[in-house]
Amino acid sequence: MSRFPEGFLVGAATAAHQVEGNNVNSDYWAMEQMQYTSFTEPSLAAVDHYHRYEEDISMLAAAGLNSYRFSIEWARIEPREGEFDEREVEHYRKVLECCHAHKVEPVVTLLHFTSPKWVIEKGGWEEPQTITYFARYCRYVTQQLGSLMHYVCTINEANMGLQIAAISARFQVQMMAKMKQAQQANASEEAAKSTEGSVQVGLNMQKMMANMEKQKAENLEVFGTETPQVFVSARTPEGDILAMKAHQAAKKAIKEVNPKLQVGLSLSLHDIQAKPGGEEVAAKEWEEEFLHYVPYIKDDDFFGLQNYTRSVYDENGICATPEGAELTQMDYEIYPQALAACIRKAYALLQLPIMVTENGIAVSDDEKRVRFIDEATKGVCDCIAEGIPVTGYLYWSLMDNFEWQKGYSMTFGLIEVDRTTMTRSAKPSLAYLGGL
Ligand code: BGC
DSSP states (O other), X not given: OOSSOTTOEEEEEOOHHHHSOOOTTBHHHHHHHSTTOSOSSOOTTTTOHHHHHHHHHHHHHHTTOOXXXXXXXXXXXXXXXTBOOHHHHHHHHHHHHHHHHTTOEEEEEEESSOOBHHHHHTTGGGOTHHHHHHHHHHHHHHHHHGGGOSEEEEESOTTHHHHHHHHHHHHHHHHHHHHHHHOOTTHHHHHHHHHHTTOSSOOOHHHHHHTHHHHHHHHHHHHSSSSOOOTXXXXXXXXXXXXXXXXXXXXXXXXXXXXXXXXXXXXXEXXXXXXXXXXXXHHHHHHHHTGGGHHHHTTSSOEEEEEEEEEEEETTEEOOOOTTXXXXXXXXXXXXXXXXHHHHHHHHHHOXXXXXXXXXXXXXXXXXXXXXXHHHHHHHHHHHHTTOOEEEEEEEOSBOOOOGGGGGGOOOOSEEEETTTTEEEEOHHHHHHHHO
């Protein structure tokens, strides 16, 4: 018997740029190719999901999963301003049809970090005009493909830019302090390691800071501005709210075309905990990470909750990972209990159906992944038993893929991919999740 209620979505997630390959008209593609790039390696053919989606969706379905979250790539649909590419629409139509043929419920994200390069050249995610561009693209996709979807996530981790702003500021402070303290040659490396462990997405802080000046000049050549505002650039408070307005405008456009679609966005939430004395700092963190978004999303159809770990605060700020804690390849703590804690906290404030749109760990030992999924999903079931309407659990990620600046070294997947032959091999965790 399944541990989940009837109709519950059990699945896995990916994002276009991380798996499809050759996303050549996107901002990320351009950044990866730069001389002074912060990326460890470029995405190139990724894991060729663009051509192998059928195999990937079949594997997911055969293992017993019933839902697949993926993203439609704006840079493919609208590679140049106002030019919509119908061949790419047809591609995504086939992906959606493939899901339905396998009785897999698609959960479609319309923006998962990457944007068309032209959007960034026009000011990107600090420029109010982007709201209009984004809503126009969302309307177009809904007109073309809306009848094949039920669940739409407008923006993935709309709060990531603000998290990155905080992390960059923290990194600079730490680096200065360490340099002063010891004048060590490896001071910045140490600061990088400890700060990177506190960011939930693949960033190379040290490379970013070291190349800053040179990057500015190159950015000017490539994007026409020294500071291109991609979706996950360090956000200003205005840019942060701009993303909320883009979500609202997109939702309005989608509903005008197809009122039946279930629309929400996703946020990256940590299980924020306070040590005695750290309550105020933790409360401020929660306000920044979640609370101030509530007015913008409280009328959505669902909330996409993404969680990877916890963060603990004392009166001085974020605490180091506890001594002896098990870490993921991303350098943060394996802490599956965080998911249920986030669900409870978010539901108490939102009172909306909650879909876990991402939760996972990057580890080489798949048994650890199985244990993580077991713990995390037990937590989900406890929440459901308490009366919280959790509608799905989508593991990140269906397959090992391009972890942004960190490249291909982080293995989050339920499926392993040999990138020289593009051969897929299911890890035991795939069947484990499918069997729950
Ligand atoms: C993002 C994914 C990313 C994952 C693991 C989330 O922040 O949505 O794109 O790969 O976390 O870091």
